[in-house]
Amino acid sequence: MVFTIWGLKSIQIRFKFDFFSFCLERFHIMSATAAPDYIDVLIIGAGPAGLMLANWLGRCGVKTRIVDKRGSKIYNGQADGLQCRTLEIFDSFGFADQAWKESNHMLEICFWNPDEQGRLRRSGRIPDTIPGISRFQQVVLHQGRIERFFLDSIKEHSDISVERGVLPTEFSFDDAKAADFEDYPISVTLRTLSEEEAAPPQQQQHHRSSTGRETVSDGLFRSNLAADDTNELIQAAEKRNRVDQVELVKAKFLIGCDGAHSWVRRQLGYVLEGDSTDYIWGVLDIIPITDFPDIRQRCAIHSASHGSVMVIPRENKLVRLYIQLQATEHETGGRKADRSWITPEVILQSAQRILHPYKLDYTYCDWWTGYQIGQRVGNEFSLKERVFLAGDAVHTHSPKAGQGMNVSMQDTYNLGWKIAHVVKGYSDGSILKTYQTERRQIALDLIEFDHRFSRLFSGRPAKDILDEEGVSMEEFQAAFEKGNEFASGTAVDYGPSILVAKTDKSHENIVSKSNLATGVLVGKRMPSFKVLNQSDARPWHLQELLPSTGRWRLLVFPGDLTNPETKQRFGNLGEKLGARDSFIRRFTPPSQPVDSVIEVLTVHAGPRISIELQDLPAAFHPYDEKLGWDYWKVFVDDQSYHEGHGQAYAKYGINPAHGASVIVRPDQYVSWVGEMDNYEEMAGFFSGFMKEQTNTKSEE
Amino acid sequence: MVFTIWGLKSIQIRFKFDFFSFCLERFHIMSATAAPDYIDVLIIGAGPAGLMLANWLGRCGVKTRIVDKRGSKIYNGQADGLQCRTLEIFDSFGFADQAWKESNHMLEICFWNPDEQGRLRRSGRIPDTIPGISRFQQVVLHQGRIERFFLDSIKEHSDISVERGVLPTEFSFDDAKAADFEDYPISVTLRTLSEEEAAPPQQQQHHRSSTGRETVSDGLFRSNLAADDTNELIQAAEKRNRVDQVELVKAKFLIGCDGAHSWVRRQLGYVLEGDSTDYIWGVLDIIPITDFPDIRQRCAIHSASHGSVMVIPRENKLVRLYIQLQATEHETGGRKADRSWITPEVILQSAQRILHPYKLDYTYCDWWTGYQIGQRVGNEFSLKERVFLAGDAVHTHSPKAGQGMNVSMQDTYNLGWKIAHVVKGYSDGSILKTYQTERRQIALDLIEFDHRFSRLFSGRPAKDILDEEGVSMEEFQAAFEKGNEFASGTAVDYGPSILVAKTDKSHENIVSKSNLATGVLVGKRMPSFKVLNQSDARPWHLQELLPSTGRWRLLVFPGDLTNPETKQRFGNLGEKLGARDSFIRRFTPPSQPVDSVIEVLTVHAGPRISIELQDLPAAFHPYDEKLGWDYWKVFVDDQSYHEGHGQAYAKYGINPAHGASVIVRPDQYVSWVGEMDNYEEMAGFFSGFMKEQTNTKSEE
Structure with a gap:
């Protein structure tokens, strides 16, 4: 068998090592003997x-590894709505x-409801x-494309x-080792799966039914109606008794982005709290053939008694339909929360009942799945x-x-720079506490929103105002x-912390003066005007x-x-910011450009031709x-000459x-x-968590 | 030696063929024996x-080959301004x-001139x-990037x-064979150069002068101050006496896009008519170190007596300077139209004299060249x-x-679809005559503009109003x-022809009624509103x-x-357009979608919610x-909800x-x-040059 010694990043030495394969049944024996990879x-x-x-982390130059149990990325279906805020982040x-x-x-x-x-x-x-x-x-775009943008970006800007x-x-x-942020408290054993183990059990073959309808693939294997397969994967891999692809990693930080069945969460003994309901929904991504007038609009359609459909028009002529399934006893055999009876035909039939008298059919289905609301x-x-x-x-x-998908990406968008600043020694570890305080509240808001919705x-x-069990369509639209x-993602408002100096005394002695910029809300994202x-x-x-950056x-x-x-x-501020002992200089490693940790940007009130750049203090350019x-x-x-006046x-x-x-x-x-020129308060804010660079390093 | 038989597109058979190398001194012997490639x-x-x-041609599915004598594409310098119209075309x-x-x-x-x-x-x-x-x-962007966009586009959409x-x-x-557009009147022998022959004599090494200034590469080898090297390349290749890389191509069309020294033009015996002047200019692409206030603006700078500079700010902090050279006798040794005395230092010194009292220097020069105006x-x-x-x-x-670069790209943008339509049998060859009538006028306008400018x-x-030899700065700005x-490229107005039915009777009996759409000018590009x-x-x-498309x-x-x-x-028009014998159907191959040759697009006057798509005749959707x-x-x-009202x-x-x-x-x-519903005139227009498809093919 082939045996790889890991930890030597650029050289992987391989032995033919048949004799030991008997006693190396459990890979942690091997991990203990090979040098771990420190990241x-x-x-x-x-x-x-x-x-x-x-x-x-790649943009910030942090030494990072990322692993996934699946052998290939997603090509069809999956989440696909992108919030305004997510697009702003993508733009950044x-x-x-x-x-x-x-x-x-x-x-x-468009809202569609039964009339009288x-x-x-x-x-x-x-x-x-x-x-x-x-x-x-x-906007709406297939998750596979979004993952591709990230992969291209990672490749262009890092060696991850x-x-x-x-x-x-x-x-x-x-x-x-937890308190010392330069140490490595985390040990994780990684196992490389064989190709067949890593292949998702998604039916990738094209399937054409007797009706001439074509189906590409289904996503039930990732639905919350399916069981987690992580343990099976581990057990199967252990049974195979191959230890050639096992490695020990020592890390400063470990991040579990491993989904609803998170392996990392289970290691920590943490749990998800909440409920699921009996509502079962099906999802079809099809090129619709229909006379329904609003098929290229987002629609919320309530039928009188056959359930609801949400229409989400997509790229490439596709439309996604979320369809409430009202399976009969005959169809389900009474197993409501079981996926076995869910097929594209069952989902389509439900949609047809709901959309009646409009017709709906398809010859091409790109993807389909089912899920249970919770x-x-x-x-x-x-x-x-x-x-x-x-x-x-x-x-x-x-x-x-x-x-x-949006809230998930925004979780790590919140976390990434904080880890980078701690790893690089710009900030002390205290800023990391804000991840949970900021993001758990968002998660709670999200499930509250989703529950109501x-x-x-x-x-x-x-049926009418006296029908208390029914949902009022006015209430629904409101x-x-x-x-x-x-849903736009722009409402996120982080609470007071060492990183957010609201108007009360939450941040030591630093207090924002919101009246100076009434359109700029402390804790929310900076709005954008031209x-x-x-x-x-x-x-x-x-x-x-x-x-x-x-x-x-x-x-x-x-x-x-x-x-x-x-x-x-403005000149006074420029003088203080430009001084050799300014907070900007003190919190920036001496070997780096002055704008590499804290960048100063100026927006004056104009007119543009009233000043010359050369007349402004150097700190501003x-x-x-x-x-x-x-x-x-x-x-x-x-x-502007061509795009109006911002x-x-x-607006700020x-x-x-x-x-x-x-x-x-x-x-x-x-x-x-x-205040525009309140240098002392700016310095005070950053001093709350940033580390002096000139004292620790004397490279200059 | 290695001997390749060409013309077998996917299989290239290679022989060891030493004996024949003596008698195969001239490659046309070989071309005559190998099967030519028909394209x-x-x-x-x-x-x-x-x-x-x-x-x-790739987008249109035309069988095309494109060759270039250089072994690699351009990486620095060269032309880089992009007109509005060119960006519109790129967008298409x-x-x-x-x-x-x-x-x-x-x-x-900005205009800079000497004051009193x-x-x-x-x-x-x-x-x-x-x-x-x-x-x-x-906008301004390096030619190498523009060529890259084309190369990526060609790769994505064709096998060229x-x-x-x-x-x-x-x-x-x-x-x-010239009159039969299905025949191949053109024979061209192509020779593949060795790598070293194809390498441009551009100095690609970084050069750092004693002043600390760094130069990457120069473009003099492509300047009009340099002689053409095509003949040398041919002669050197012939001398080497290698016949392994010679091929005969038979083509329906041959297009010479081979520059000012065009080999194709010389084969035809055609000439460029016009003059050159004594004005010599230098070009520097540098990251400027300067206190000149408008270095990030396009500037036209006239000094009192040291000549002129044009400033063109570029991407990546670069600025291009076009600098009038006033070399002294000492510097040139009297050889004014000779490039030997032109160096980055000479060009910089000229710029410094013109920009005085502002300072100009650089440590990084990306590219430089010189040229003579003509x-x-x-x-x-x-x-x-x-x-x-x-x-x-x-x-x-x-x-x-x-x-x-813009006018050059627009030449072939004008030509490409016409060739494609003739090759595909949609149109008869008569439309190709409009290439010269349309584009030669543009070339004449261009040199007239350039001459004056x-x-x-x-x-x-x-110096003052009485100084008749000097140029009036008011006249210059005007x-x-x-x-x-x-300069925007949007003024191009093609004259009347079989393809442009102006308001007079130039196009047989088809006459435009300009009063119906006063913002749409026949012969100019369709303006764009939302x-x-x-x-x-x-x-x-x-x-x-x-x-x-x-x-x-x-x-x-x-x-x-x-x-x-x-x-x-509107309904009547829809009925005629949708009929089985409509001109759209007659001029479209029966096997192709109805919109693949002539696409019908509708813009109604609104409001949007006043109509339902389903109520419109099928010809429109x-x-x-x-x-x-x-x-x-x-x-x-x-x-619109977010982008105003178009x-x-x-506007039309x-x-x-x-x-x-x-x-x-x-x-x-x-x-x-x-007239909106003048079906007969629409049909008459297309009948002037399009070929009936239903009569020639009966695939349906």
Whole structure:
């Protein structure tokens, strides 16, 4: 047999080692003998949450490995709604444009309900995304493409590669090492599966039924109606008695992005808390042949007595239908929460009953599955800020609202930069506590939203005002409209913490002055309006100036610089920021460019031609010996030649006669709003968690 | 030696063939013995013009080969301005977004001139692109990236691949076959060069001067100051006496996109007519270190007595400087039109003198070159509509206006679909005559523009109103502003022809009624405003509905469909278009979808919710057995949820109470404007050059 010694990263020495194969039945014996691989972060699971994290850590240069038990990525079906906020995040990594281009855009939601004669009618239309809430609108794109964007991004910006068909089998945690963030408290044994073990049991063959309908693949194996197969995989692999593909990893951090059946969560003994319901839904991704008028709109359709359908139009002429299944006793044999009776034909027939008198059929089905509605949240998200859980490992719910993948990716978008800053020694470990405080609340909000939404959607429409068991269609539409802000992802509002200085005294002595920028809400993501580059007049959305590079940003809105007093205050701030002992310099490693940890960006109130960049203090447009002046740090709120006026000061609620400064986290959430020139408070905020670099290193 | 028999496309049999090498000194002997490769189109030259054509023909499924004598593509320098119109064309092929994202956008032009004391001052600012002229603005991006977009596009959409290091060495034309467009009148012998022969003599090594300035590469070898090396390449290859890489190609069409020294042009005996001047210019692509305030703007700088500089800010912090060289006798040794004295240092020193008192230096130079201003146009663009010349092969001029690459790509954008339609048998050969009539006029306009522009730019500024030898700076700025429409590429207005039915009787009996759509000019490209998809409310720029697929489009603007009379007229048109013997059906091969040669798109005047797609005649949203109804053909001029109101009817100058129809060529130029329901005139227009498909083939 082939025996690999791991831990020697670039050289893998292979022995023919037949004799020992008898006594090496259990791989931890071998792990103990080979040198372990020391890494900063080990990610289990390469779905959207895991890939987001690997991508983030790759951008920040953190030594990361990511493994997934499946041997190949997903090609059909799965989650596919993208929130406005998710697109903003994609844009911060440079690939929102691709998602925007390939996806189907959802503009309008139509409500269909029985009229007084019980006949299906369009009862209302609302915009799918609340106008003005974001520069993106909600879109739909196959999860496989989204994973591809991450994989391409990871490949372009790091040397991380997803290790597929690799399963964690043992975990231990050394409590004694937990407090030292330079140490490795985590040990995980990884086993590489054979190709056939790693292949998902998804039926990949094309299937054509006697009706001429064609089906590509089903997703039941990943549905919550299916049992977890992790233990079976481990047992089968152990039985095979092959130890050639076993490895011990020592990590500073371990992140479980390994789904609803999370292996990592089970190691920690944590549980998901909540309930499931009896509602069973089917999902069909088809090219519809229909006379239903709104098949290319998002629709919520309640039939009088046959259940509900949600229509989600997709890319490539596909439409996804979420269809409430009302199986007869005959069809199910009484086994309601069992998937065996669910087929594309059963789902289609349910849809046909609900859509009557409109016709629905298909010849091409891209994917289908079934699921049972339920809502659960993890009781704990972290073990001593060294092991974290994210995504479906800590929240599961129904898919119809298009939230799951988004909230999962946003979990690790929240976590990634914090881990990177601790690993790189910029921040102390205290910032990691905010992961659970910030994200568990979001998970609770999510299942509350989903619970309410699912109940309204699965219920029978009320026949009249006295029908108390039925769901009022007015209430349903109102809930839908209200849910739209939540569903956009832009409503997320992180509570007070060391990273979020709200207006009360939650953050030591640092208190935001929200009245200085009434459109900038501390704890929420920085809203985006257009501003012009001072040097070349090009319009940019402010968020485009905040790419996910791991940097903090100090946004200075000085106001009108033609006002001598304003110019003076701005000049004073520039002098302090530019000083050799400024907090920016103290928290930045001396060998790195001055803008690599905290970047200063200015947006003045204009007009653009009233000032020259050269007249501003160097701190606002730093000079480099080889590259000259920096022309990409000073912007202005002014009329553009081709894209109108962003009205940024007005929309941010900043008085051009007074100004304001804003501290924005590396994930674009607002930490602090204060006086434009309040250097001391800015310094105080960062001193709460950042580590002085000049004292520990003297490279300069 | 290795001997390859060509013409067997998938199998290349190689012999060891030492004995024959003595008698096979001249490769045409060998060509005569091997079976020739029969193809539709052979393109010589894989610069932007050649790649545009290969891309077009690839999309249309035409059997094409493209060869280039250079062994590798361009990596630095070269032309890099992209007109609005070029971006529109890129968008029609699906990659404008990439160019838009990677490029530097040019928003403003600043004029710098000596004031009364002779000191350099900013004397004016104008927008670089006239607002409203296009949905894109002029941008700058390295030619290598543009070639990459084409190469990726060609790879994705066809099986064409650029054959590099391949040189045509012999050409013959069989006049007797010229009239039959199914025959192959063209014979070309191709020779594959060795790697070292094909390598351009560009100095690719990094060079660091004693001043610490770093230079990557120079482009003098491709400058018009350098001699052509094609003959040397052929002679050297012949001397080597290797016949292993020689091949005979028989083609229906041959296109010379092989630059100012075009080998194809020389075979035809055609010449470039025009003059060159004594003006010598240098070009530097540098990361500038300067206190000049407008270094990130496009600037036209006239010094009092040291010549002129044009500043073109680029991507990746680079700036391109076009610098008028005023070499002293000492520097040149009197050899003014000789490149030997041109170095980056000489060019930099000229720039420093012109920019005084501002400082300019660099440590990084990406590329540099020099050129002599001149303007020339080919006397003929075509041999019997079987051999065509395009790009620099038929027009050369100075590069500063950023026009050359654009006009070259637009040459072949004009030609590509015409060749494709003749090859595929959709059209008779007569449409090919319009290539020369349309594009030679553009070339003449271009050199006229360049001549005027260069003279104004190279001249010394007038000291005062009496200084007649000097150039008036007011005249210069006025010329610049006027030139801006020309420079956008949107002013192109093709004259009357079989493809362009203007308002006079130029096109047989088909006469456009321009008053029906005063914003749609026959002969110019279809302008673009936003409209909404009827089925899902998504906003699209109208041009996005006209991708370069090779299809003609009939755009029907019926007006207000709630008006019964309008609905009746629209219904009548739908009935005629949908009939089995309609011109659309007659000119489309029976085996192909009904929209594959002429696509019908509708834009009604709204409101969107006033109609249901299902109520419109099927001709406007065709039904397919497997795919259901077509939801991507009917649009509306209405308010969008997030992107405002396109006001398309108002901007196209169409009265919603009356309507209009527009025939748009596959290259987005307008052929005809007429009554919305004038089926007979539409049919008459297409009958002028299209071939009936049902009579010749009976596949149905």
